[in-house]
Amino acid sequence: MSGHHISSAKFLWGIGIALFFLTFVTVAVTWIQIPEPWNIVVAIGIAVVKALLVVLFFMNLYWDSKFNSLLFIFSLIFFGLMIGITLLDTLFRNDPTPLF
Amino acid sequence: MATSEASTTYKKIQVRRYKPEENPEKNYLNEEKGLWAWLTTVDHKKIGLMYLASIAFFFLVGGILALILRTELWTPARSFLDADLYNQVFTLHGAIMVFFFLVPSVPTVLGNFVLPLQLGAKDVAFPRLNLASFYIYLIGALFTLTAILTGGVDTGWTFYTPYSATTGGNVIMMTLGVFILGFSSILTGVNFIVTIHKLRSPGMTWAKLPLNLWALYATSIIQILATPVLAITLLLLTMERALGIGIFDPALGGDPVLYQHFFWFYSHPAVYIMIVPGFGIISEVVSTFSKKIIFGYWAIALSSLAIAFIGFLVWGHHMFTAGQSSLANLVFSFLTFMVGIPTGIKIFNWVATMYKGSIDMKTPMVYVMIFLFLFMIGGFTGIMVGALSVDIHLHDTYYVVAHFHYVMVGGMVMAFLGGIHYWWPKMFGKMYSELWAKIAAGILFIGFNMTFLPQFIMGSQGMPRRYFNYLEQFQPFHQTSTVGAYLMGTGFLIVAIYLTYSLFKGKKAGPNPWGSRALEWQTASPPPLHNFEHIPVIINGPYDYHKPMSEFQLGVASKHNGHHAEETVDVPESAQEKA
Amino acid sequence: MSSTSATEEKRLDHVQHHFVDSEQQFESAKMGMWVFIVTEILMFGGLFVAYIVYRSWYPELYLEASTQLNAFWGMVNTFVLIGSSLTVAMAIRSAQLNQIKGLIYNLYITIGLAFTFMVIKYFEYSEKLGKGIAPGEYYTYDGLEHEKANIFFSIYYMMTGLHGVHVTIGIGLMIWLVVKAKKNVFHSEYYTPVEITGLYWHLVDIIWIFLFPLLYLID
Incomplete structure (x- = not known):
């Protein structure tokens, strides 16, 4: 529960450079045309x-109270529920009855 | 958090007993005076009272609109409203009652007032944010009133597209009003969650948290998870009208059913925002007036969270006839049944609490009985309209209207009234007339059933909702309903009169008129500006009626009071709190 | 709140009456911000749902319409925002170490980067609006064959627009922080507003991290 973690400048720059690099990668992979579902x-x-x-x-x-992580995870779960259940409708509009 | 129960560490705190003062000279009502001090206060109790005033105002407006509707429905043909005006009136009745009364009522009024008191805190975690959320509420209200005066809105409170994107009137103003209101709701939720986590007094573990706070906690979680989706929905709708972005408008290539998904992702959980805090009040009142420890503490506490969670999975049962896929219909209907489980658990535990208790039929308890009776009807009819095949017949009829009012008025408003009557002595230090209160409760009960029972019958016979005229065969039902509505209006009027009267002429209430063990009753009535003159220390649960009162009035012994009898208690150390 | 003498008094005068100590106040404020971040995620989540639903219906629409978006400038903006995230993290570090000058410089750089982002965004918008690629009804561009191209750009404008509003609010918050820092309000024991604003800014960054591949890089 240390709320006052102090990262070293080197460490922060390291993360920043990793992010720059990944941004470049995500653009670069579009040049090599990965087939349909995998590009997404x-x-x-x-x-x-x-x-x-x-x-x-x-x-x-990473260093913060676990409850804050829990909050973050929960927001993702509920976003997942929103999209998942909505797709139950929008993807199956044309089926007259369910498959089972 | 909850895991701190498993490996409880104890620490010793020097405590002494603080008996609440009988006749305090200074309290939160007279310590700072003047209108300006009220408008800029950051005291949670005063903010609660300001909310009470605004919410009472909107309840009055919404109620008058309801009476106008019922009066128009006295005859099958047109009486005095034309169809357009009728549409506007029912839209406003719905929107005002839902967004300006039901959603904020219990959390902002009773929650604001009681939550820090029950925690033993001096205030909520972010007092200025709390005041801000009150003003945001007022700004939202201002937008809505402007919308009414500049063209009105006739979409129904659900603002369904594409009608809401194309109809006349001032829909944008109205949706912006509700959008702004959402922020008020979100900020209250943020405040409550953090307060409950961080501002508990020594010894207030999760297992000793009053059930009212568990309910408010669950409510706040729904508020922060659902309200932002309403915000984005209304924003999209506003853009739909302003720029014609077409995401929901079939004329531009959009999909109107998607709007309903968005809207109900908020609005179904929102009905739990309305009812769950009511459950909290019921838990407090049942235990206090049965003079008995609550039955199934954890069952009630966790079922609140369960309702909060399952409430997010069932929104599609509003759309069975809207053209969503039959797979979605099937899943939503099944999930809807599951909401009945935690609700049933709660009702069972409340009744079990009363069993062999020494029940004292004071007014708040009378409202609990009314709540249990009416909410059961509301709940069971909810299962019926949740069943796919039955709903195809009942959808958009008065049956749904009656179900919703049984849950919301019969459940939530009755719980709210119970809570107001329960905490009124704490808020103002005055007692109301017990006789008049019971008379009013009786009138409300009879009036309510007269209004809405006939609507179940009409609905099942096919009377559609939102129509200003109807077939002659329904006239007796409609007329009974109208008479009942006026009876209810009278009941609410009596409540308003004797409560106001009690402010000036009421008997003085002691600190603890009901003999409750809960923490908010262990300080003076009305409470001092900072709630407690000491830091309360909690060693027993809030419903431990088998333990002596003296054990509930402990506080950290301050140094300059050394001549009093002091003792040392072991207090489980919670994760956050350091005294 | 501000006092010039570095006495013990100053170290504690930020603690509000209803908190026990500074630590409790800091932790509360941070938890409050995390709860608020949850609401932000769900608010953008609504737009992402609209995006996903329409993409699952009309995948070819997204392929075709995204060619109108300039991936190069999108990438530049991503670099800009990530850079600003880095400087905000450095600003917090400066505050933690009591280096008020460093704090102010880092905030200045952040504000500058945020402005750069908005300026690039402005040129992107005006280029599109000039071609008639406007949201919804006002869509007049005829270079795309798909009949629902207007819907894609409605979603594009809503997502990037709402994100832009957040960036603008962020700039305002940063300026407020600079003003406060110049008044010597912050020190290693009290930098809560910097931390909170930092969390907000990183969230804005994260949302862009998802918007960039989802809107610009479909092909």
């Missing part, structure tokens, strides 16, 4: 890694 997976995957770096080390969640 790669793009989102890189974005998730970048977001995690920011959340854990810039926002200090």
Whole structure:
């Protein structure tokens, strides 16, 4: 529960450079035309890694109270519920009855 | 957090007993005087009272609109409103009652007033934010009133697209008003969550948290998770009208059912924002007036959280006939049934608390009985409209209207009235007339059932909602309903009169007129500006009626009071609090 | 709040009456901000739902319409925002170490980067609006064949617009921080507003991290 973690300047720059590098990678992979579903997976995957770096080390969640992490995770779960359940409708509009 | 129960560490605190003062000279009402001091106060109690005034005003407006509707429905044909005006009146009745009364009422009035008292804190975590959220509420209200005066809104409180994107009137102003109001709701939620986590007095562990606070905690969680989605929905709707962005408008290539998903992702959990704090009040009142420890503490506490969670999974049951996929219909109908489980658990535990208790039928307890009776009807009819096949028949009929009012008025408003009557002596230090209070409760009960029972019958026979005229066969039902509505109006008027009267002529209430063990009663009535003259120390649960009163009035012994009898108690150390 | 003497008094005068100590106040404020971040995520979440639903319906629309977005300037803006996130983190570090000058310099750089972001955004918007790529009804561009191209750009404008509003609010907050820092309000025991604003700014950054590949890099 140390709310006052002080990162070294070197460490912060390291994270920053990693983020710059990943941004470059995510643009570079579009040049090599990955086939259909995988290009989205790669793009989102890189974005998730970048977001995690920011959340854990810039926002200090790695050293912070566990409850704050819990809050963050909960927001993602509820976003997942919102999109997941909405897709239950929008993806299956044309089926007259469910498959089972 | 909850894990601190497993490995409890104890620490010793020097305590002594602080008996609450009978007749304090100074309290939060007279310490700072003048209008300016009220308008700029950061005291949670005063903010609660300012909310009470504004909410009472909106309840009055919404109530008058309801009476206008009921009067128009006295005859099958047109009486005195034309169809357009009728549409505007029911829209405003719904929107005002939902967004300006039901959603904020219990958290902002009773929550603000009672929450820090029950925690033993001096204030909420962010007092200035609390005041800000009050003013944001007022600004939202101002927008809405402007919308009414500059063209009105006739979309129904749900603002369904594409109608809301194309109809006349001032929809933008109205949606912006509700949008702003959402921020008020969010800020209150943020404040409550942090306060409950961080500002507990020594010994107030999660297992000793009053159930009212568990309910408010669950409510705040719903508020912060659902309200932002309402904000974005209304923003999109506003843009739809202003710029024609077309995401929800089929004429521009959009999908109106998507709007309903967005809207109900907020608005279904929102009905739990309305009712769950009511559950909290009921838990407090049942235990106090049965003079008995609450039955199933953890069952009640956790079922609040369960309702909060499941409430997010069921929004599609509002859209069974809207054209969503049949797979979604099926899943939503199934999930809807699950909400009944935690609700049933609660009702069972309240009744079990009363069992073999020494029940004292004071007014708050009368309201609990009314609540239990009416809310059960509301809940069971909810299961019926949640069933897919039945709902196809009942959708958009008076049956749904009656169900909603049984849950909201019969459940939430009755719980709110119970809470007001329960904490009134604490708020103002005055007792109201017990006789008149019971008479009014009786009138409300009879009036309510007269109003809404006939609507179940009409609805099942096919009377659609939101129509200003109807077939002649429904006239007796509508007329009974109208008479009942006026009876209810009378009941609310009596409540307002004797409560106001009690402020000036009421008997003085002691610090603890009900003999409760809960912490908010262990300080003077009305409480001092900073709630307690000492730092309270908690060693028993809030419902431990088998323990002597003296054990509930402990506080940290301050150094200059050394001549009093002191003793040392072991207090479990919570994760956050250091005394 | 501000006092020039560095006495013990000054170290504690930021603690409000209802908190036990500075630590409790700091932790409360931070938790409050995290709760607020939850609301922000769900608010943007609504827009992401709209994005995902329409993408699942019309994948070819997204492929076609995103060619109108300039991936190069999107990438530059991503670099700019990540850089500003880094300087905010450095600003907090300066405050923690009592280096008020460093704090102010880092905030200045952050404000500068945020402005750069908005200026680039402005040129992107005006280039599109000039071509007739306006949201919804006002869409007049005929270079795209898909009949729902207007919907894609409605979503684009809503997402980047709301994000832009957040950036603007962030600039305001940073300026407020600079003013306070110049009045010598912050020190290693009290830098709560810097920390809180930092959390907010990182969130704005994270949202852009997702917006960039989802809008600019579809092909």
